[in-house]
Structures are given as C-alpha cells and as structure tokens.
Amino acid sequence: MTAYHCTVDTPLGPFSAVVDADGAVLASGWTPHADTLVPLIHPTLRPAALDVRSDLGDVTRAITAYHAGDLAAIDPIPVTQHSGPFLETAWEVLRKVPAGEPITYTEFASLSGRPAAIRGAASACARNAAALFVPCHRVLRVGGALGGFRWGLPVKRWLLSHEDSAR
Secondary structure, three states: OOEEEEEEEEEEEEEEEEEEEOOOOOEOOOOHHHHOOHHHOOOOOOOOOOOOOOOOOOOHHHHHHHHOOOOOOOOOOOOOOOOOOHHHHHHHHHOOOOOOOEEEHHHHHHHOOOOOOOOHHHHHHHHOOOOOOOOOOHHEOOOOOOOOOOOOOHHHHHHHHHHHHHH
C-alpha cells in the first residue's frame, strides 16, 4: 500500500500527516520528517511506500484551521489505528474529549471502560500515532500536571492554552 504525506507550517513548527489512499490519518505530529511517523503506524497498516503531496485536501485544511482557532476542524477527519480492543476504544474516547475541557488519566481510564487501568490509559496516549486528530494532549495528571507528550511539553502546553483561549 502507498500512503501520502504532507507537511504544513504551524505556529508550533512543521506538522506532518501520513494518510492512506482514502484520506484517513495513519500518523501525524509536529515534525518535518514524515519518515519518523511511519514506525508509529501499526504493522498491519504500515505503508510499503510513502509519496509526498503538497496538499492532503481536508486533512491539510483541518490542520491549518485548527491552528488558526477552529478547534472543531479536526473532528470529522477519519483516523485509522489498530491495536487491541482497549486501546482502540480509548482512542475513540479521546476523539470525544471536548477542546478546552481536559480530563485526567483517571477520568480517561473510566471513560474508556476500565477505571482501574490508569496506566493503560497513559499507554493509549503514548501509543497514539495520530496526534492532534486523536487529541491525547487533552489528558492531564491528577492535579493538572501535564504528564508526558511525544511532541514535547511546550507543544502540549501551547495546545491546551490555544484550546482554552479559542473556546
């Protein structure tokens, strides 16, 4: 399978997305190097080839609109990720967490159907390949500490502030 990628300039620096032939996001994040995103894609979805495009249509428009303040622009973009049932459910739950209303890992575990699986909830965030479109940055530690984020805490802090101020 061939996938397509594009890099967009954002206030946080370059943001790259990798999409399948149907336009579903397979991986994304704040990097100019799409090849660093490919290992994040589940092996059953990992493309054999990666072609660059100057624009990914709806995905590119959503990235630009989100960073410009349209927080809902990312919501209708399809995402494809594979894993076990808990992680797939957790990623679906993340897509429903409203912008500007972060939750704790404890709340996230509960919403995902396994209240005791706080470490599992943290793992779902860590293993999320589709940053922004599956907004794992909206999950915080109890007490409001940021926790971790693959793309760095300054990026997570900016995203949370952006969402809070754009609501």
